[in-house]
Amino acid sequence: MFRSSFTFDKLLDKATSHLQLEPDWVAILQICDLIRQGDVQPKAALAAIKKKVTNPNPHVALYALLVLESCVKNCGTLIHDEVGTKQYMEQLKELVKTTTHENVKLKTLELIQAWAHAFRNSPKYRAVQDTLNIMKTEGYNFPALKESDAMFIADTAPVWADGDVCHRCRVSFGVMQRKHHCRACGQVFCAQCSSKASTLPKFGIEKEVRVCEACYEQVNKPSAV
Ligand SMILES: O=P(O)(O)O[C@@H]1[C@H](O)[C@H](OP(=O)(O)O)[C@@H](O)[C@H](O)[C@H]1O
Ligand SMILES: [Zn+2]
Numbered sequence: 001m002f003r004s005s006f007t008f009d010k011l012l013d014k015a016t017s018h019l020q021l022e023p024d025w026v027a028i029l030q031i032c033d034l035i036r037q038g039d040v041q042p043k044a045a046l047a048a049i050k051k052k053v054t055n056p057n058p059h060v061a062l063y064a065l066l067v068l069e070s071c072v073k074n075c076g077t078l079i080h081d082e083v084g085t086k087q088y089m090e091q092l093k094e095l096v097k098t099t100t101h102e103n104v105k106l107k108t109l110e111l112i113q114a115w116a117h118a119f120r121n122s123p124k125y126r127a128v129q130d131t132l133n134i135m136k137t138e139g140y141n142f143p144a145l146k147e148s149d150a151m152f153i154a155d156t157a158p159v160w161a162d163g164d165v166c167h168r169c170r171v172s173f174g175v176m177q178r179k180h181h182c183r184a185c186g187q188v189f190c191a192q193c194s195s196k197a198s199t200l201p202k203f204g205i206e207k208e209v210r211v212c213e214a215c216y217e218q219v220n221k222p223s224a225v
């Protein structure tokens with residue numbers, strides 16, 4: 001886990017370096033992979049990204065907004081649950097109010113509007129639409145909506161469940177019996193019931209990650225010809 005968060009920080013520094021002449025999409029998508037694979041916690045990732053978004057250097061801030069945009073597009077519920085909150089939207093509204101860089105302001109307005117459209121049928125993320133409406137009444141001019149900005153990948157790995165016993169064999173967790181999570185179904189298992197690994201292309205996970213016995217069978221069963 002430590003190595004992954006170190007990798008995450010390195011990738012974020014690289015993706016938001018003011019020395020970049022253009023977006024480093026490889027680094028940006030690797031950041032999304034780390035989040036999707038559960039290698040870095042969404043809260044920690046977003047906190048690090050927010051620090052970069054509020055960086056006084058406009059290049060760093062703008063690249064950080066691109067990272068944020070990609071995470072929302074590619075990491076699904078894991079990220080939406082954090083970004084779609086009143087608290088997070090207030091932070092973005094504050095950025096629009098305080099930034100002295102027109103392009104940072106414009107990009108942030110663009111994101112708020114795209115997310116409000118993307119989450120228009122999700123009461124859970126009501127705070128996004130509310131923020132858009134409030135800012136419009138406060139006189140902020142939003143750019144024209146680009147439908148493509150509001151298109152997110154549909155399938156992302158499920159949020160991890162919690163539990164005191166293994167979802168498969170019911171053994172109780174403790175000091176000698178550690179919890180593990182299957183990246184495919186999100187359930188919690190003992191080591192014996194989640195000892196296998198598999199790629200999960202349907203969730204955009206290209207590296208082998210921990211899966212439970214049932215999901216391993218499901219993902220690797222020979223497809224019916
Ligand atoms: O080893 P621990 O200190 O118990 O921490 C556990 C590991 O981080 C597991 O990662 P893994 O699924 O990749 O094993 C994770 O699924 C559990 O939720 C954590 O409790
Ligand atoms: Zn078990």
Ligand SMILES: [Zn+2]
Nearest residue numbers: 182185212215
């Ligand atoms: Zn599973």
